[in-house]
Amino acid sequence: MELDVSNLNPTEQSDTVPAAGAPEQSDLDRKINLYFPGVVVRKDLVKTVKGNAIVPSYVLEYLLGQYAASDDEATIVAGIDAVRKILADHYVHRNESELVKSIIKEKGRHRIIDRVSVVLNEKADVYEASFENLGIRGVIIDPGTVKANEKLLVGGVWCICDIEYSHSDDSRVVPWILGSLKAIQMSSFDFGGYLAARREFTSEEWVDLLIQSIGFNPDLFGRRAKLLQLVRLIPFVERNYNLIELGPKGTGKSHIFSEFSPHGMLISGGEVTVPKLFVNNSNGKIGLVGYWDVAAFDEFAGKKKRTDKALVDIMKNYMANKSFSRGVQTMGAEASMVFVGNTSHTVPYMLKHSDLFDELPEAYHDSAYLDRLHCYIPGWEVETIRGEMFSTGYGFVVDYIAEVLRSMRNSDFSDKYQAHFALGPEISTRDRDGIHKTFSGLMKIVYPTGEATPEEIEELLRFAIEGRKRVKDQILRIDATFDPVNFGYTDMAGHWHPVTTLEEDEYPAYYQVAQQAAAASTGDGAGTPHSVGAPSPSSAPGPATVAGPVEEKLFEGQRDFVENQRGVSYEALFLPYLRGAAEIELHDPYIRMNHQGRNLVELLALIASAKDPADEVTFKLYTTLDDDPNYQQKQLQMLSQIRQEAAQQGLKVEIAKDPGGHDRWLRTDTGWRINLGRGLDIFQKSDGGWFDLGTSRQEFRQVRAFGVTYIKELF
Structure with a gap:
């Protein structure tokens, strides 16, 4: 019996209940209220008033902006009561x-x-x-x-x-x-006042204000992570911007496009049709692109999804030329296109066996379509959303910032870097357009006055180049007819600054293999070339295994360890027997408490670090649920989070009910069974915290008395 943890979000805990009393204001919060009075709101209030009303955040913040846009606690309390009463009396369930x-x-x-x-x-x-x-x-x-x-x-x-x-x-x-x-949307605002107030904030303060406006605590995000969040806003501030984000589940990919702005429309990937999106030929009625600033396609990934070829063709033309045809008439629109979807493999796995667009439906896994994308957000870098990541500080009422961004669609900041830097001469017109639009969008979001230092401009330019380079490098894997591009820029002193993607730096062996294969395949010109980056039949990957040489002779029999013994670790106990395994089972009915979850994580981390990063190993956990419903919910949330985190390291964790009793053991598909007297719970409790060396190395911890039996099973 499988234990269903797939729909459990580890962030969905009791954080929907507001904490007693108002959170203490930070210096930034006080500054925000000073320069933007009446258009900012404390971000945790949305959860406080929402209840079971299924409405977008911008609707609730519109109401909060009318009654609770203040830092005065009495006004906030009265405003919350007013909004709650409005929802209770007027919202239709x-x-x-x-x-x-x-x-x-x-x-x-x-x-x-x-x-x-x-x-x-x-x-x-x-x-x-x-x-x-x-x-x-x-x-x-x-x-x-x-x-x-x-x-x-x-x-x-x-x-x-x-x-x-x-x-x-x-x-x-x-x-x-x-x-x-x-x-429910703001009718007017003072753009001049917005720009004047922006000048009172440093770059760091302004970015933190925007992150709080999205709803997150900026203290839990690094600079790069913040910029990744802000790239999601570019389609609202830049006309005809084509953005894609693929990554693991639970990272908030679609949240911005469903909750943040009344000018964006989130569409399920399976519900898109030509008449709905572009034009209905029977009545001439224009579709979504004619009315919305952003059309975002949710759940866009899925290799086996059926696609309408006519839709793909008209979408290609629209993304390239901002126009589409209805019979003999050509029509134009300004809606940006956003595509978000989930990945099921790790980055090194995709780089080794295919490309970073691997999850797309076949009709969209096409170089002509992909070349229209201006930027690829690496969704695997975005952390899974957790409860503590949400902000209790002040941010813009989303309806206000949505109107600000919309008003800036008329501006073009793409040339703001040219006084200090020049793009490389090899960069094509289409690559240059992608870089320009991403750079322009980020400039308008972070530096709406157009005033920035060369260092600040360089940061955004590098980010924009990387976003387009990620697209182009993957196209080279799919279509060898595209020419490789040397992405980078020169400064005014003539110094060249190359730009790489983060995954290129992390996995150079897998990132570069496709380009090398492309050069080889175009060199001889014989036969029909394989898709660049896809393995040829003779080199198709076998099953993933835990890396490392398999020892010729491993110990069989019983090993006993005494209480307080040190020098024991999972690596010494288990790793030699796990090498070469593509599938590993753990039977342990007691993976319930936090320390038991930690034990499981340390075993999974050991397996992940020992295998090839580009391979995937299946780990089957057989356990039981706690009898107490309250503890059971926490247990399921813990297991769900462990599974999500493990998936990012190439471990496919499957969780099912343990059919046995209290026995605990490990089993591998290479024929080893390891009976575990105490399961994984072999270490004594320690309160040393992060300053205890045992927190970092298992060998420094004291163990409980336990025994392990190694059995080589016959196939």
Whole structure:
């Protein structure tokens, strides 16, 4: 029986309950409130007021911005109460829709918060509104209201509406009447004031303010990690920006595009069609790209996903030329395209056996499509979101910063580096465009005044070059007809500065092998070349194993260890017997407490460090759940986090119920069984903390009395 931990997010703990009292303000928080009064909010308040209301964060922050945009605790408390009351009285829960209808009927008029969409009824020549949660449709809406809120026609908009009820004996007449409609988004802001206030912050302070605005605690992020988060904002500030992010689950790839801005639309990858995205030929109605600033495709990865070739072709043309065809008519749009998806393999595995676009559907695993991408965010560098990573500090009300970013789409900062640096001459026009758009977007986000030092500009330029280089280097693995590019730049003194990707520095042997293969395959020109980077039939990879030579003769029999003995480690006890194994089983019914989880992690880390980084090993854990529901939940969260972390190191951890009793053992597919008297729990408890050498090296810890039996099983 498999223990289902796949849907458990290790961050989903009791952190949704606000801590007693207000968190102490930092110096940055005080500065934020000083220069941006009325447009910032304490970020933990969203969780406080949300309850079970399924609404985007920008809707809640819109309300908080009206009532709780202050650093005065009394105002915040009163504002929270006001927002809670508004949600309780006016937000429509689906399962309470009939109750709300009854309230509207009895009162005659009632204000609601719901997602509203509009269609044109051609036969009656009227616009008709539908209310998602309330479950009513066919409500007549004034054309002027539709014109002022055109996104009602595509995907729908969260709105505050007054609904009236007037019954008619004519069954064809809808009894619901729209009294008023207000889209939940800011109508105006002072951009000059925004720029003036920006000048009061250092680069570090401003980046931290933006990270807090996204909802994260900047103290838990390094500079590079912060910039990776900010790249996700570029599609909102840059027109026709094509961005992709592939990485492990749980890193928040789609959060920005579903929660951060009323100008972005998150679409499930399987729901995309040509009429929905571009244009409906039957009625000439333009699709999402004509109304939204950002169209983001969630769950985009998946090799076996079915794709519409017509959609792929029109998307290629749009991403390259900002236009698409409808018959003989060519239409243009400004929406940026974002593609996010999960990876199932580690970076070295993909580099060794294929490429970093390995997870994409076959129709998109195409050099012509990939070459249109301006930047590739390395999602594997982004940490899995944990509860403690969320901010309790102040950040912009997201609706405010969303409007600021949108207003800057008209600006072009792509030339801001040219007074100090020049791109390498080998960089093609398309590569240059990608670098320019990423650099321009980051400049507008981090330095919206356009004022930055050469060092600050250089940081963003290198980041922009790396994002495009990651795209181009992987294309070279797929299509050998593309020419290699020497990515880098020169400074005003004429010194050359090469740029590499982080994975290129970490795994040079695997990163460069495809380029070498490309050179070899184009040199002789004979036969049909294989996809560059894919292994040829003669060199196809075998099963992954724990690396290292297999000893000719390993000890068989019983070993006993006495209490307080030192010099014992998992490496000495187990590693010689695990070498060469592609599949390892651990039967231990007691992986429940934190220290037992730590023991498991140390064994997995040993296996991961001993194998080839580009290979994957299957580790099957058979254990049991705690009888106490509270401890069981914590146990499942711990196991889920361990599995996620192990996957990033090439270990596929499978967790199932242990069918046995209390016996504990390890077994490998190479024929070894190791009976473990105490399981992995062989070390004595220590309170030495990080300053105890035993925390870093198992050999320095004292053990409990235990025994181990090594048995070579016959196949």
